[in-house]
Amino acid sequence: MASMLYLASLLLLFHFTITPAISATCVADERSALLQFKQSFIIDCSASDNDPSAYPKVQSWKVNVENDDCCSWDGVECDEDTSRVIGLDLSNSCLYGSINSSSSLFHLVHLHSLNLAYNHFNYSQIPFGISHLLRLTYLNLSSSSFFGQIPSNILQLSKLSFLDLSGNDQLMLKNPDFRSLLQNLTSLEELHLSWVDLSSTVPKIMANLSSLRSLRLSSCGLNGEFPAGVSQLPNLQTLDLSFNWALRGYVPEFNMTSQLQSLDLAKTSFSGMLPDSIGSLISLNTLDISSCSFSGNIPASFGNLTRLVHLDLSGNNFQSHDFSSLSWIGKQRKLVVFGLSGINLNGEIPSYFANLTRVTTLILSHCQITGTIPPWIMKMTHLVFLDLSFNQLQGSIPRSISQLTRLTNLQLPSNKLEGPLPDSLFQLQNLRALNLAWNNLSGIVEMDMFSKLKKLTILRLSRNKVSLLANNINAFLQKFRVLGLASCNLSHFPHFLQDQDELVWLDLSNNNIHGQIPRWLLNTSKETLRFINLSYNFLNGFEFSPAVLPWIQVSILDLRSNMLQGSLPVPAPSIKIYSASNNNLTGEISPHICSLKFLSVLDLSRNKLGGILPECLGNFSSSLKLVNLGNNNFHGKIPHTYTKECNLRMLVLAYNRLNGQVPRSLSNCSRLELLILGNNQINDVFPAWLGPLKELKVLILRSNQFHSELSNYTSNVEFPKLRVIDLSQNKFSGQLPAQYFSNWNAMKMVDINQLAYMRTFVNFLTEPFSLTVNLMYSMSITNKGMELAYARILESFVAIDLSRNEFEGEIPKIIGNLNALRLLNLSNNNLSGDIPSSLGSLTKLESLDLSQNKLSGEIPQQLAQLHFLAVFNVSYNHLTGPIPRGNQFDTFENNSYGENLGLCGKPMSTKCGSSEVLPPSSSNFEEIQDSGSSFEFGWKSVLMGYGSGLLVGLVIGHIMIKRKYEWFLKIFRVKPGRIERARG
The missing domain is CATH 3.80.10.10 (Ribonuclease Inhibitor)
Structure with missing residues (x-):
């Protein structure tokens, strides 16, 4: 009987446990909205950057007998009581397409959480329909290829505690501006806007967001003085302001109550001295202040930060240290990442660095380190990333390098290393990136040797004394992502590039490549190449010249200093930096240039381009920062189309034949720093x-x-x-x-x-x-x-x-x-x-x-x-x-x-x-006039006899005038104010 009661109680418990799940059958209109949303996209996992963890979650969204409950669909969360959809997580879901305000997504008005991160929304704008989701507390649209101004009605989402729009480098926040966002979204606990164009100062009211736990504003174009009070917020755990070069500030005093765990100020203009109290941040595990302007000494209190896992002090103005004053480094046994670049250490690295047995990343570049590559480094067998670049290291690459079996990234550029590449280098089977650029390495390097490094995708050999042999290479050569082969004595385009379809970065500059750019190169990695540098060669054109170059993802194209002839090649609309200066290009600028809406830099100077400047020049790209069209043959007027969205920093139109007036619309370019219009025919x-x-x-x-x-x-x-x-x-x-x-x-x-x-x-x-x-x-x-x-x-x-x-x-x-x-x-x-x-x-x-x-x-x-x-x-x-x-x-x-x-x-x-004064020379007085007559002649004429009295005076005076200058003026009745001189 007891067992029966026990079983009944279990059944009863089970019944009450599963009842909510049974009742959470989604509402029909919301199921329909989800299906419509699914159908508005193409499934393409390249939209999620081919992330191995990405998969199309919406493929499980089907209506059939077994699966008509949308609450059970992948990425969908429903309220247990109301069955309404309250959460939607479609991050990394391979979605490609656009979203507009009529999207069925905005029918899901009960949503509390929306995550669309890591998809590709085809550079559409964040739709105004987002304001329909007034219940949202969590919104994540990061790294999803949105474009343009963040809509003003996002300010209506006043319940947001988490907002992540980061990783969309074509987004901007100007109207509303950053201050408006902070004034309206006062409940924020996490704010991530990295790579969004804010282009503003940091409002002081940010220091009032007492609930803020995480603030990530990397690469936002922030400027001015950062409010010190923000870094002292009581709940702040993460602060990332990196890559805001114009942002100033200092590190304030801290106390033991601070909860700060991660502080990233890398690549900013923060300055001053680091306070000793930084050693009181006992929870700190990450500190990155690389490439700032900090000065003074590195505080010894760093030795108190026993939880440090990531420490990068590189690239500051710290005083020179000898290695003995940094002995606390050897006690940081938990360090995994350590960077000390840019400190003048002048000597060989001491062996106490070998105590950092957990270090996987060691960055000691720009330290004036001398001697050879230290042998004790070979004992740091956990090393995955080793950077000894920009030092004074001499000698050869040691053969013992093969002991670093976990090494995936080896950075040794800009040293004085010499000799050939050792065979042991090709035993690093885990190596993915190898940078040996800017050394004195020599000898013949056969490209086929790198096929032994099966995982190698990044190779940079530029600026050495090597001669690269790229013929007859192994047909199974791996797929490279980055190839830096500048100054490798190449005389032609390496044929192995024909088989490379995953290249992102290709640098063949400063070689001896002659002739035309072959048709097959235009098809090389045309869907992946983003950086192409063919500058400083002897290229004279394209074997095949399409209206628009076929590299559809190209961001940087550098064709400078060649011998290119013919019309200007126009890159794909994805281009951000385009330089074709110092060539022999002719003709007019193609109207296709007006479609380059992401263009930031355009340098076509020193060519023979002509015609009238395209009218779109001032308004086709709100991203446009630098334009240099100098030293060409452009004529006509400067376009008057500069709009209030103008972001120009530099405009150079010098040495052309432009006329008319300076366009008044340039007053809209409030960020303009250089305006160079010299040597034209401007009449204004x-x-x-x-x-x-x-x-x-x-x-x-x-x-x-x-x-x-x-x-x-x-x-x-x-x-x-x-x-x-x-x-x-x-x-x-x-x-x-x-x-x-x-x-x-x-x-x-x-x-x-x-x-x-x-x-x-x-x-x-x-x-x-x-x-x-x-x-x-x-x-x-x-x-x-x-x-x-x-x-x-x-x-x-x-x-x-x-x-x-x-x-x-x-x-x-x-x-x-x-x-x-x-x-x-x-x-x-x-x-x-x-x-x-x-x-x-x-x-x-x-x-x-x-x-x-x-x-x-x-x-x-x-x-x-x-x-x-x-x-x-x-x-x-x-x-x-x-x-x-x-x-x-x-x-x-x-x-x-x-x-x-x-x-x-x-x-x-x-x-x-x-009293002696030499006679004036002919170059001084080309013309002498009496104010009341037309009396005029040159000084040479006087000496030839036009004034005999003067000639006599010269003879009697032994060829020297012993009178003062005023005597000469009196004789010829000339007023000093009427003496004209040669302008020469």
């Missing part, structure tokens, strides 16, 4: 309306037909960051604009990083690599008497060139306040008056040209204080008195002072205090 007044552009650093308008008085424009001329301005060889007139000089505050900043360059960055999220391309700005400007091309522009370079115009009046004294100036050229104008002594305050000045004006008075003695002055020219003026002596002035020669008849002292032949 000074574009003072560019003044409010807060980021503009370089403005070059020289050699055009600009005109007007600059002093007419006194409003909106702030140019707050302007550091280089070149208005030379135009027709500007009137007084020099003192108010402009007063407003140019960036020209007063002398404490700027002397080694920093003007640049921008373009981020790529491309398997098998994430890539940040560092794009240096360039320009040409006349400096020290020569036109110089600057492939890189230092942030500290400050220059003003207003030469060869029609400016008049005095030089404003306020120029002396621009104490960061390195170049000042006011030559070939009609300036008069004294040289201001305030110019002696320009202590950084390297070049000063005031020649070919009407300046008078003495050269200020204060200029002798300019210790960096290398070029000084005041020739062809009316200067008098002694030439300053000392410092740089002892190095200037006669031509710095020529044709100033009143100057005396070295290096001139006239001594100060002497």
Whole structure:
């Protein structure tokens, strides 16, 4: 009887346990909505990046006798009481297609959780229909190829505690902006927006999100100062701000109550010293501050962080350390990842590193490590990733390298390694990546040898002294993902590439490849190639030239510095960086260029392209950052289509035949940093309306037909960051604009990083690599008497060139306040008056040209204080008195002072205090006029007899005029103000 009761109780319990599951039969209209959603997509596992864990979950969504309950379908979760669909997880589900606001997905209004991560939604926008899902607390749309502006009505999802839109590098958050998102979604516990274009500062209100546990904002274009209070939030466990190069900040003091477990500030502009209190973060297991600007010493308190698994201190400005001061490293027995790059260690690595027996990743690049590859490394048998790049390692690659049997990634580029590749290298059967670029390795390398490394997919041999033999290779050569074969003495395209259909990265630059790009290369990995570099060869064209190149996934295409002829090859719409500069391309730009909506960089300079610039130039890509079409034959007007979505940082159209006006729509390009329009035929007044552009650093308008008085424009001329301005060889007139000089505050900043360059960055999220391309700005400007091309522009370079115009009046004294100036050229104008002594305050000045004006008075003695002055020219003026002596002035020669008849002292032949003055030369007075007559002749004519009285005077005076200059003026009744000089 007891057993019967026990059995009954079990049956009763079982009944109550399974009852909810039986009742959770999904609602018919929601089942229908799910099926419609399924049917709107193509199943393609390449949409999930061929992730081995990806599979099509929706294939289980079928209506039949056994399976009509959608609550049992894969990825579907229902409420046990209401049977409503409350959760949908279709991550990694091989979905390909677009979502719009009419999608049946938005009929599932009871959803609490939605995960569509790791699919491919064909660069459609996140639909506005998302606002129908007001119950959502969890939303994950990461890495799913969404495009465009995040819809404003996402702010209505006020219950969200988890939001992940990361990995969509074509998404942007501008309207609404980042601040609006934080103001509305105040319940957030996890916010992941990595790779979304925020392009903003971090609002201080973020420090009010007390529930925040995880914040991931990598590669978002963040700038400004990061609020320190965010890193001190009481519940914060994960903070990732990596790859935001313009984001500043510091590491604050911490206390023992902090729950921080992971802090990633890599590739930001965080600076300052690390506090000793960082050692109180006892829960910390991950710290990555690589490639920042931290300074001072590395705190010894790191020894207290006994849970550290990942520690990367690489690429900072820490003081030099000897290895003995870092002995705490040997006590970090849990470390799995350790990076110490960029610290000047100057010596051989000590053996206590061998205590890191769990280390799988060891990064010691850029450390000035000397000697050979240390033999004790061979005892670190757990090593999977070894990076000793950018050091001073010498000798050969040791044969004992074969002992690292687990090694999958070996990075040894940019050392002084020499000799041939050892046979033992080919015994590393787990090796997947091998980088030996930029060494002195030599000998003949047969490509067939690498077929022994069955898993090898990344190979970089560029910039050595090897000669690569790629003929007659094994037919079973593995499929490569990355091939870096630059400077490998190749004379033709390696034929084995015909069988490569998985390449992502191909670099064949700096070889001796001649002739045409073969048709078969266009079919090589045409569905996978994303980086192609064929620059610096002798290629003259394509064997077959399609309207659009067939590499459908290409992100970077570099065809620079070849001999390409014919029309411009246009890449696929996926392109982000395209350079075909320095070739012989002709014809017009194809209208296909307007379809490149992801393009960030376009460099077609130094070709023979012509025609009218495409009207779409200003608006076909909201991603467009750099455009260089200089040194071509374009004519007509500059397109006026720059919209408010303009993201241009640099626009170069110099050395063409463009005319008309500067398009006013450029004022929409609020991020513009360089505008170079020199050497065209532009006829316009000074574009003072560019003044409010807060980021503009370089403005070059020289050699055009600009005109007007600059002093007419006194409003909106702030140019707050302007550091280089070149208005030379135009027709500007009137007084020099003192108010402009007063407003140019960036020209007063002398404490700027002397080694920093003007640049921008373009981020790529491309398997098998994430890539940040560092794009240096360039320009040409006349400096020290020569036109110089600057492939890189230092942030500290400050220059003003207003030469060869029609400016008049005095030089404003306020120029002396621009104490960061390195170049000042006011030559070939009609300036008069004294040289201001305030110019002696320009202590950084390297070049000063005031020649070919009407300046008078003495050269200020204060200029002798300019210790960096290398070029000084005041020739062809009316200067008098002694030439300053000392410092740089002892190095200037006669031509710095020529044709100033009143100057005396070295290096001139006239001594100060002497009444002797040499006769003026013919080059000084081409024309002498009386103000009241048409009396004119050249100095040469006078010597030939037109004025006999003067000729007699020359004979009697033993060929030397012993009278002062004023005597000459009196004889010929010429007023000093009417003496004209050759402009030469």
